[in-house]
Amino acid sequence: GNSVTQMEGPVTLSEEAFLTINCTYTATGYPSLFWYVQYPGEGLQLLLKATKADDKGSNKGFEATYRKETTSFHLEKGSVQVSDSAVYFCALRSYSGGGADGLTFGKGTHLIIQP
Amino acid sequence: DADVTQTPRNRITKTGKRIMLECSQTKGHDRMYWYRQDPGLGLQLIYYSFDVKDINKGEISDGYSVSRQAQAKFSLSLESAIPNQTALYFCATSETTSGASQYFGPGTRLLVL
Numbered sequence: 001g002n003s004v005t006q007m008e009g010p011v012t013l014s015e016e017a018f019l020t021i022n023c024t025y026t027a028t029g030y031p032s033l034f035w036y037v038q039y040p041g042e043g044l045q046l047l048l049k050a051t052k053a054d055d056k057g058s059n060k061g062f063e064a065t066y067r068k069e070t071t072s073f074h075l076e077k078g079s080v081q082v083s084d085s086a087v088y089f090c091a092l093r094s095y096s097g098g099g100a101d102g103l104t105f106g107k108g109t110h111l112i113i114q115p
Numbered sequence: 116d117a118d119v120t121q122t123p124r125n126r127i128t129k130t131g132k133r134i135m136l137e138c139s140q141t142k143g144h145d146r147m148y149w150y151r152q153d154p155g156l157g158l159q160l161i162y163y164s165f166d167v168k169d170i171n172k173g174e175i176s177d178g179y180s181v182s183r184q185a186q187a188k189f190s191l192s193l194e195s196a197i198p199n200q201t202a203l204y205f206c207a208t209s210e211t212t213s214g215a216s217q218y219f220g221p222g223t224r225l226l227v228l
Contacts (some may be wrong), residue, residue, distance in 0.1 A: 003156075032214035107157040
């Protein structure tokens with residue numbers, strides 16, 4: 001079946017630091033990959049996505065590249081801000097293999113940015 | 116106005132009670148989903164619907180039922196609530212296109228005593 005593994009948190013960084021949150025996946029077929037962000041007390045917002053190998057998703061300074069050879073989709077940002085503090089979820093969506101049509105999520109990584 | 120709305124936003128109920136959580140969307144999407152979120156576990160799929168006549172179980176459907184009243188409305192029911200159904204519940208929608216993103220509502224926080 002499908003699964004997503006992302007680094008455990010919390011991850012605590014200083015403002016302007018470089019961010020990497022690792023995400024690896026197992027899936028049948030050719031999944032689409034997503035990063036969602038959840039701010040305190042809110043729902044999930046789509047941050048970025050990639051639908052095929054070597055695609056790079058980007059938004060608000062965040063980037064992630066779909067690496068089929070390493071089954072990874074690591075999230076990066078060059079200079080984080082306090083407002084980036086949130087929980088980040090890596091997810092995949094794959095129709096192949098007869099599985100359910102829904103997103104398979106990682107457990108989430110809580111990011112804390114200190115001024 | 117929000118594209119995906121959920122009511123209520125917070126609910127406290129007692130063991131054995133029947134409750135319904137409602138979701139409405141204005142995005143015009145055919146596909147709708149219900150997830151639950153537990154601390155440290157990410158989100159898990161409860162039910163999903165391709166259209167009004169097509170409803171499917173997700174990975175954790177036991178103890179839940181759903182109703183797709185219209186393209187825009189998808190309700191989740193707990194027939195007899197139990198404490199381990201205490202969680203944050205999210206509704207989501209998506210287009211039919213392969214690889215399409217899902218759009219989430221703000222969530223309903225449910226506490227079963």
